[in-house]
Amino acid sequence: MPIPTLLFLSHLTQTTNMEEPKRPTEHKTEEQGNPSFPSSLTLLGSWASSYTHRVQLALKLKNLPFDYIEEDLMNKSPSLLTHNPVYKKVPVLLASGHPIPESLLILHFLDESFPDTYPLLPASPHHRAVARFWAYFAEDRLGPAVAAVFASSGEDQLAAVARFRDELRLLEAELSEGAFVGQRFFAGDRIGFLDIVVGCGSYWLAVFEEVAEVKLVDADSFPRFHSWLRDFEEVEEVKAIIPPFDKLLEYAHGLRRAMLGMEGVSAKNGDGVAAVS
């Protein structure tokens, strides 16, 4: 659930400049080969973007080598603007130089291009549809609900917390007695597509709880989601991707100050999240 960047923060990362932009690798000349059988992979991303983390995690699970280019979202590179002219957002994956924007589409692309190494989606069409349905739910409902909590204060925030918990209850029910009952992860005994989608974003929940001084997920109300998240965060590949808690915390504090500073324009029902983007 990239809770918008978060899923959540995706909207929020855009106008704040709390992190020095780094460009770890030079942009290589991109050969224009066949994108369906990519001979090279380059990821344009942002360090705090859970959408970017989704792609990094999928690449890691599939053990695919790739170049990484850190984008400064306050000062987007010509490469990003050229390769994602419609949304101008990260992540963008260049497959043999051919751009693929949108994290979920990139996950699908990787699974279709490299089906034999760590398949992300289930084999059965029905289970695939279920995973995609809940991924859509995470994007469409859960993420915006978290973003609204982060962007609001006072009574608006209390209402936003209640709304988020109502949404999360739907996923909790699916874990405890629905499509994923008895499974450690959404994908079974190891993480897969839906775990990546919901998980890259969910690690922000603890950060938001601290910054916004609210309780979003407690083990009593959400026992299955709570244990799923703990298990997800313990996966070696996940640990290698998620930035340290303190770094996320500092970032989120700055973001929250910036957002509440916009009060009157922004801090109702998550509108501020969109306003910042």
Ligand SMILES: N[C@@H](CCC(=O)N[C@@H](CS)C(=O)NCC(=O)O)C(=O)O
């Ligand atoms: N739906 C997109 C969302 C990507 C997104 O929102 N990325 C944010 C960073 S987390 C971004 O690039 N924001 C820059 C902007 O909106 O100007 C995806 O799944 O990839």
